Amino acid sequence: MTDANATCRPGILVISGPSGTGKTTLVNRLIAQSPVPLKKSVSATTRSPRAGEVDGDDYYFLSREEFLKRVENNEFLEYEEVHKTGQLYGTLKSHVDNAINNNCWSLLEVDVDGMKNITQIYPDAVTIFLLSPSQEVYEQRLRSRGTESEELITRRLQTAQRELTFADRYQYQVVNDQLDRAVQEICDILTQKSQLTSQSN
Numbered sequence: 001m002t003d004a005n006a007t008c009r010p011g012i013l014v015i016s017g018p019s020g021t022g023k024t025t026l027v028n029r030l031i032a033q034s035p036v037p038l039k040k041s042v043s044a045t046t047r048s049p050r051a052g053e054v055d056g057d058d059y060y061f062l063s064r065e066e067f068l069k070r071v072e073n074n075e076f077l078e079y080e081e082v083h084k085t086g087q088l089y090g091t092l093k094s095h096v097d098n099a100i101n102n103n104c105w106s107l108l109e110v111d112v113d114g115m116k117n118i119t120q121i122y123p124d125a126v127t128i129f130l131l132s133p134s135q136e137v138y139e140q141r142l143r144s145r146g147t148e149s150e151e152l153i154t155r156r157l158q159t160a161q162r163e164l165t166f167a168d169r170y171q172y173q174v175v176n177d178q179l180d181r182a183v184q185e186i187c188d189i190l191t192q193k194s195q196l197t198s199q200s201n
């Protein structure tokens with residue numbers, strides 16, 4: 001549950017993990033259960049929406065031209081071409097600023113390169129890498145989604161392998177073996193971190 005009146009200094013929470021680790025479900029649960037006020041930053045992307053995805057909720061789905069116009073206008077905190085597909089993904093400055101100005105933590109779900117960009121700007125950001133219980137479970141989840149072509153699945157598995165080698169660059173690695181347990185583990189991290197930032201105020 002979020003409590004907009006809770007007193008703590010807001011921070012940045014970065015969550016990464018290969019697609020298919022159950023990130024989206026976990027993030028939604030985390031927003032609902034967070035012990036500190038927490039807002040998800042909605043990124044912009046040039047990729048097409050998947051079935052069920054809503055513009056402005058899941059992403060801002062932009063044409064490449066529109067995305068690049070926003071790059072020129074300096075609207076992104078960071079942006080990257082993810083998965084080598086030529087698709088661009090970027091964190092909008094306005095979303096992060098808005099959360100912090102409202103005394104909320106800002107949750108950024110970005111890839112490994114995004115995490116590096118963000119921690120250069122916000123060295124105090126809390127970084128969490130989400131892991132699948134095993135490579136087999138990960139591949140199963142990816143396939144059962146049924147949204148990607150075989151070629152894209154192969155590319156995502158390769159990206160996942162590469163991303164796994166970066167897991168130890170994050171402050172925390174959380175195994176998404178059981179949703180409730182994983183969400184609780186992240187809530188505990190947030191509680192601890194927000195107490196630390198309050199004490200250092």
Ligand code: 5GP
Binds near residue numbers: 047091
């Ligand atoms: P998907 O297409 O599965 O939604 O996301 C693909 C990847 O893009 C994920 O690893 C996700 O974390 C990453 N991503 C989403 N938004 C951003 C962003 O704003 N910046 C960066 N650098 N990566 C992002």
